[in-house]
Amino acid sequence: MYIAISAQYQGGGFKGSVGNFANYLEKENEGKRAEEQEYFFNQYENNVEVEQVIRDIDGNTAKLRKVDPKFYSIVVSPDQRELKHIGNDPEKLREYTRELMKAYADSFNRAPKKTVDDIKYYAKIEHERYYKETDKKIQENQAYANKIMGLKKEIRQIERGEEKGNLDRLKLRIAKLEREAPHRQNGKRIVNGMKKEGYQTHIHIIVSRRDMTNSYSLSPGSKYRASETELNGKDVKRGFDRDKFFKAAEKTFDKTFEYNRNFVESYQGKNLYAKDPKKFFAVMAGLPATEKQAAFKLLHKSGMHIPSIPTNQAQLAFKAFMKLKRGIEKSLGSGGIEI
Structure with a gap:
């Protein structure tokens, strides 16, 4: 599960309408019949x-001032294993979103306690993702892309009579580079703009900065974590408990859909790795046999090479641990929960 929360941001500030963003989320509906389209929804409306x-x-x-964001964007991206578990069913994702937004409201440290009925939001499901320049696979393929572009330029120059050379040899070199590129999909080198394969369904949520009654502000991006302060002689609760929200997001999915989450894909596991990777490895080594096997399988699927690992914490070899550490870091970085 990957969750990202970001504030509205347009051209150096927080001015402007939500219109551009909302209309952008309509892009997948273009050319589809009404019954095939995905519509916005909220807690009670479809x-x-x-x-x-x-x-x-x-x-x-x-x-709200000009320097204040007017809304926040929450992107919820279940991974392919989670999507497969629920059959990539958009109706189940709508159900999950509504439960998730209850947890979102509950994560505000305010008195009286906030509920989902205090939150003004709209959500929309998308089913497609495309590779972009910032994707790691595109960046790691870039050296091959540059060489291929150079060779294609040579071919065009030869075809125009500007240079001399062997076209067949240049084409063979291009074919070799295409095969050697580290990241391929359906036999082709992954390039910018290519549609990603597999389940790519995700949820965009637009949340108003103001509450449902337009009376007060609710900011998940507050610099204050859940805490209390004194204002006009009174103790006032403030802040947004991000850890509470992230844990609830995962727990809600698992409970709602009876999903058996492995330690390495859990928020607890990712958090432990960030704070104490050696302890993370020790916990992995001590998992029950079937769960440990599943854990290593998940890490293997991320593309990492796992060395021979001792199962007793006392036997931990530093060199082997460092190899695993690099692989785990790559795996966890590809699908975490963050703000």
Whole structure:
């Protein structure tokens, strides 16, 4: 499960309408029949038109300054194993989103306690993802792409009579580079703009900075974690408990769909690795046999090479541990929960 929360940001500030973003989320509906399209939804409504989304979010900004974000974007991306478990069913993802937003409201440290009925939000499901320049696979293929572009330039120059050379030999070199590129999909080198294979379904959630009544601010990006402060002689609760939200996001999915989450893909495991990778490895080594086997299988699927690993903590070899550490870091970095 990958969750990212980001504030509205447009051209150096937080000015402007949600319109551009909401209309952008309509891109997958182009050319589809009405029954094939995905509509916006919220806690109680389905099939919400984009015009209502824009009107409601833009109209819920009382007392916000120009330097304040008017809304937040939450992207929820279950991994392919999780999507396979629920049959990539959009109705189940809508159900999950509604439960997730209850946890979101509960993570605000405010009095009185906030509920999902205090939150103004709209969500939309998308089914496709495309490779972009910032993707690691594109970056690692770039050296091969540069050489191929250079060779294709040589071919064009020869075909125009500007240079001399062996076209067949150049084409063979290009074919060799295409085969040697480290990341391929369906037999082809992965390039910018290529559609990603497999389940890619994810959820975009637009959350108003203001509450449902447009009376007060609820910011998940607050610099304050859950805490209390004194204001006008009174103790006031403030902040957003991110750890609580992330844990609840995972727990909600697992409970709702009876998903058996492995330690290495859990928030607990990823958090432990970030704080104490050696302890993370020790816990992995001490897992029950079937769970440990599944854990290593998941890490293998991430593309890492796992050395021969001792199963007793006292036998930990530093060299082997460092090899595993690099692999785990690569694996965890590809699918974590972050803000």
